Amino acid sequence: MRQDYEIGEKKKTNSHLRRETHHRSEMKIVLIGGRQMWDIEASGKSSIGNTILGIDIFETGRRTAQCVSGQRYVYGRQITLIDTPGWWWGYPVDNTPKLDQLEIMRSVYLCHPGPQAFLLVIPVDTVFPDIFKRSLQEHLELFNERLWRHTIVLFSTITPPNDISLQKHIGDWPDLHWLIKKCxxxxxxxxxxxxxDDTQVTELLEKIEEMVAGNDGNHYETDQALSEELEEKRLAVNEVAKQMMAKVQKQRTRLRALIKGEFKCVCEILRTRLKET
Ligand SMILES: Nc1nc2c(ncn2[C@@H]2O[C@H](COP(=O)(O)OP(=O)(O)O)[C@@H](O)[C@H]2O)c(=O)[nH]1
Ligand SMILES: [Mg+2]
Known part of the structure; x- marks a missing residue:
């Protein structure tokens, strides 16, 4: 059954709270989310990063294979953003390449001592069936449970936002409603x-500050031992990937030489036959 989401009420409370929140001079934020949603190409993580920083730092429209860090002083704050590889919405974590999983996990170590916020990027008009929720839960288990208290759902859009249709949309997809509650x-x-539109960014930064204040100013806690373990695994997986690439390259070269040889042979036969006729 569809449930309308009370956006109007929530806004009132938030603006009241936000007035009591202090500006933070420094903010460390990790962008997370899926990478493809059926007819929609991507979540828009990199585009969101560029919109927040106000310049094109992150490459858009291409797979982000490795975490990218972008830093800029905007709206009176030093903002560090970490862009991460996405996962295929609706697919279990086992379908996400091991290197992508390790990169997603590594993101929090690229902003020492840990991010204050995670922005979970979802296109505003996308469907959100149960299979997306399960995929999301599995991927967010790459972090620890404390992630939820540092996360804001960030709806990306390419058209002017409309509160009424967003309210209806959240009502149409109970798992989206669940996600917002969870955050x-x-x-x-x-x-x-x-x-x-500066307002849309400054309002987001204020929401982050409000969340940080609610977390007593604490950032998401990272585990240094896990960081070292991750780095070792990453180097090992990278090494295997490199060896596989070298093997494929060798096979390709051999195949090319073989095709070239065969082609030469066929040409010779044709030439001889032509001479005979
Ligand atoms: N339809 C739609 N396209 C979007 C949205 N956000 C970003 N895009 C576009 O999708 C393309 C890929 O976005 P990108 O930021 O690279 O996505 P990422 O893979 O999540 O980093 C870009 O051309 C964006 O302009 C959105 O909310 N809706
Ligand atoms: Mg990207």
Whole structure:
């Protein structure tokens, strides 16, 4: 059954709380999310990163294979953003390449001592069936359970946002409603095609500050021992990948030489036959 989501009420409470929140001079944020949603190409993580920082730091429209860090002083704050590889919405974590999983896990170690916020990027108009929820839960288990208290659902859009249709959309997809609740009712809409609108970014930063204040100023805690273990695994998986690439390259070269030889042979036969006729 569809449930309407009370966005209006929530907004009132938030703006009241936000007034009591202090500006943070420094913010470390990790962008997470899926990588493809059926007819929609991507979540828009990199586009969101560029919109927040106000310049094109992250490459868009291409797979982010490794975490990328972007830093800029904007709206009176030093912002560090970590862009991460995405996962295929609706697919179990086992379908995500091991290197991508390790990169996603590594993201929190690229902003020492740990991020204050995670922005979970989802296109505003996308469907959100149960299979997406399960995929999301599995992928977020790459982090620890404390992630949820540092997460804001960030709806990306390329058209002007509409509160009424968002409210209806959340009502239409109970798992999306569940997700927003799981994130302490924190969400924001950002139009990546409207870089000129400073308000949408400053409001997001205020929401992050409000969340950080609610977490007593604490960042997401990372585990240094796990960081070293991750680095070792990453180097090992990278080495295996390199060896496989070298093997494939060798096979390709051999195959090319073989085809070239065969081609030469066929040409010779044709030439002889032509001479005979
Ligand atoms: N339809 C739609 N396209 C989007 C949205 N957000 C970003 N895009 C576009 O999708 C393409 C890929 O976005 P990108 O930021 O690279 O996604 P990422 O793979 O999650 O980092 C870009 O051309 C964006 O302009 C959205 O909310 N809806
Ligand atoms: Mg990207």
């Amino acid at each position: 302490g009712n924190r969400y924001h809409v950002l139009n990546v095609n409207n870089r000129g």
